Amino acid sequence: MTDGKTEGLDKAAVFICHCSGNISEHVDIDTVKKTLKAGGVSVFDYEYLCSSQGQALIKNKILEGHLDRIVIGSCTPSKHGTLFKKCIQETGLNRAGLEIANLREQCAWVHPDRSGATDKALSLLKAKLKRLENIEPLEEIKVDITQQALVIGGGIAGITAALNLADNGISTFLVEKDSSIGGQMAKIGKIFSPDKLAEECAMCSLSPLMNEVAAHPKITLLTWTEVENLSGSAGNFTVRLKKKPRYVKDNCTACGRCSRVCPVLVEDEFNCGYMDKKAISLRFSQSVPKVFCIDSDYCLQLNGETCGKCASTCKNGAIDFSQKEETIELNVGAVIVATGFEEYDVSQKPQYGYGIFENVLTQMELARVLGINGPTKGELLRISDFSKASSDPAPATCDSRCENSSNNSSGAETPKRIVMIQCVGSRDEKEGGNRYCSRYCCMAALKHASLIKKRYPETEITICYIDVRAFGFYENYYRAVQETGVNFVRGRPAEVIEKPDKSLVVRVEDTLDQKMRELPADLVVLSAAMIPSPGTKRIASVLNLSQDENGFIKERHSKLKPVDSSLDGIFVCGTAQSPKDVTDTIAQAGLAAVRARAFITDSPKALDNEIVAINQLLCTRCEECLKCPFDALSINESGRVVLDPLICTGCGYCTELCKEGAVQVAGFTKPQIKAEMEGVLEEGDVLGFVNSGIASLTCDNIGNSVLTYPSNVKLIRVPTSLVVDKDLVLHAFRYGASSVLFVEDPPESPRAEVIYPLTVMHFEKLKEELGDLGSRLHFKKAYVPNTKGLAGTFTSLAREGEMIK
Incomplete structure (x- = not known):
């Protein structure tokens, strides 16, 4: 594209979003507009294009100017891509007529130099305009959505989500890996609400919900069961489950x-x-x-x-x-992940003596000790004062509660001094710790301190804290606990020491008076961080969901889509998404159920994914494309190669196999990719072909993490690097690229496990075919947490390019 009048752009227009300064403070939008207008392009800008007014502007200009090609310069398409597609389709445009240039995450936020960011923004917009010169309408494929849902995880989040779905008429499968539903909430004994100062029996709130799940005609409960695989597409998922044998039939009466x-x-x-x-x-x-x-x-x-x-x-x-063992296959339209959390392994902080000294325990273990169905039947004892082997393994029930249970029947003394240490594994930047606040720990400590004080008022309790975080109405509870006589010491303890009588000493600097203190204790309770459960990490891999740097499942947008995962039709709630308490978990689970129901009932649904298109005129029936690793291609009764749109992942492997060019991924044809390269590249640029999945999100997260890289690094989104052949790589070099980088998803999901080895083989083959130029072709595996490493790769390749020039 030149600065003069460009043919064929009379029906194209560019819309640039200021994004409340996120873009306009780094990119000179006036300069961009003047340059594009000089090339004969209509350009419009607005503060918030994603707002109703912004969408109205786009639709009005399309209708007024009879536009058929639209480029929107805004934030990443993973945020508002669906919104903008719907916007232009409401005017009658085919969705192929829309291109989104990422001016925020991959431009404004990663290039602090305003001049460099402006030049990059201009090149990105020109590339998208150039790409639209090769527009090929995309066929709208509609599928009927399976009117069933799957909820993974039987804790309070999963139970709430399943009941909400079932109460609204959706047949729901609730899968739990343990032998019973209930999750972590079943362990904690007592709960409280923001508006109450009294603690309530957790099981008395949870048990009715559990029984409602078992009795609900719209819920199929599958315990002792795990998700092994998920295939298909949004609205038509096939889920394979593994159900372990109980070795006990359903006619068990639980007599004991x-x-x-x-x-x-x-x-x-x-x-x-x-x-x-x-x-x-x-x-x-x-x-x-x-x-x-x-x-x-x-x-x-x-x-x-x-x-x-x-x-x-x-x-x-x-x-x-x-x-x-049984294998079960289900067909569902939507999935809700509610796989919960686990306590941080506090033995990673050996200075506190967990696993070394008997009388050091965690808040969850203290909850079990205080629970009437715990190992001491609710009596507060030092761990060293009772045997871990019970003579009566049958658990107590609410019915066996004893009014005088505070009377110690074991003969051991009740601990007189208890020290609680906050933020063990949370708000900790040292190795093995987590930087985030776990949110529930302060309130758990206050709750247990309150319970002990009410039952054993003579007990001396000290809480060592960094900051007590009692947000909202919980502040009232904090004040009430202070009034019971609980002591607070501001400071993170340095170590815990054990004496010969099994008692302990906690050494801590009181940062309020700058004095070292030694706090005697019979019990030390560690408030351990909340971390993703192994089930959360495993399910994220099985379902190919994005995770944040800490391993929690990442929502699509914290404000606009707080329970939507990175994949359509899959939702997340509770502590699988982030640390939170019971109240917030229940609220989020309800929202996830609403979103899943809305998704399921929106049937038939148009598929958004770009999938393979077959040119029957070019096809020679060589059947090479039938080597598709997902078996998406087959020969029909007429001898033609046909595609199953619900199976095709759009990976592009078949495009490499087809020597006639008869098979291409719709929306990513060679002319389109070449055109985008021609528009974006300048001499000495680094060109990255980025997988549209995890790799693309990782690139976005470089900007979210306030990291930078040179503005001559240009990125083009592709289904996978399998669609990039030797001809395209050479085209990039001809147009000035100093190097070409393939950025691929890691092999940590069923789909990526298949595709990743193919991309590596493809890369090695291309390097060999390119001969001496092969040294300028590079490959990078992109993990979401490894934003710093990817930014470093971009920077080092850009520096190498400067040396080549």
């Missing part, structure tokens, strides 16, 4: 005879590892479903020894050692 005769004691995960469970047991007394389960790792009969006592004593014949 089997557990009483079982000779094997095992660690109880629900009670934080105490030996108070049998190899056949309920997870806890209010479990749903209330069906016993045999732990195959410890059962003597299942491990080749003669036992079978549980089967002999069961009057209903419910024990079935012949049960096998």
